[in-house]
Amino acid sequence: MRREDLAHALATAVTDVPGVAALGAGTGIEPATYFPGGKVVGIRLSDPVEVHIVADEVPLPPVAVRVGAAAHAVLAGAGEDRAVQVIIDDVVAAALERRHRS
């Protein structure tokens, strides 16, 4: 599978996971997969594969587990056997307020 297709597949799968608001743009350095004509921000096809997200649900660990599972599924489908590291760059403010009130 081409890198850009893999990155796009990961991006779609990860944003579909409940608890993920969007892909994250990193803190400081922008994680991205570059290819001619564009880039996918939030996915870095290194070893381990980095997946950056902005969460909109707390507590965070279950969200991270779901994202990791989704990413692993995509990678397995592409025949890649790389570890996945989920990085939570940010949390949507509304999620924290909800938690505080409940």
Next chain:
Amino acid sequence: MPEANDRAKEATSEGRSVATRTASERSSGLADTGTPLGSRPMTAGASLITDAGSTRISNGVVAKIAGLAARDIPGVFSMGTGMARRVGQIRSMIPGGSGETNAMQGVSVEVGEKEAAIDLDIVTWYGQSIVDISEAVRRNVTGQVAGMTGLKVVEVNINVDDVHVESDQPQPEQRVQ
């Protein structure tokens, strides 16, 4: 890229990878063999030899492909060392000039019979991983050069000459309307 078709056809005999190559210098079709127009000497360039004749690809072509392939990666802000970029900027300000950026700026190539080595000077964006960007550049340059010319790309050396920060060139406020 309008020149894509011409690259697949016979190349000219000019070997120097300099900026000025006019359209009239490109030869016209596969029917032509490697013989140069007039009596220009055969200088540097790749030679792909078959029994039915040879194909000569000049250095400038390889440099142009590499330059365009590098610019295709969004992390590359511009190419060329400081002096080359300044000259390019001035040239683009002269009215009536070609207007397009020189695709070979920041690229130098060494082309042999079957192999090529490419050196690039790039400027990346601040805040983006230089490692990731140069890996993507290397991958795309190797793929495009090998795919289009049939040469084996032995190495792609990337020199990150500068890092572009958004506030480097502040736009002055319009004082008059």
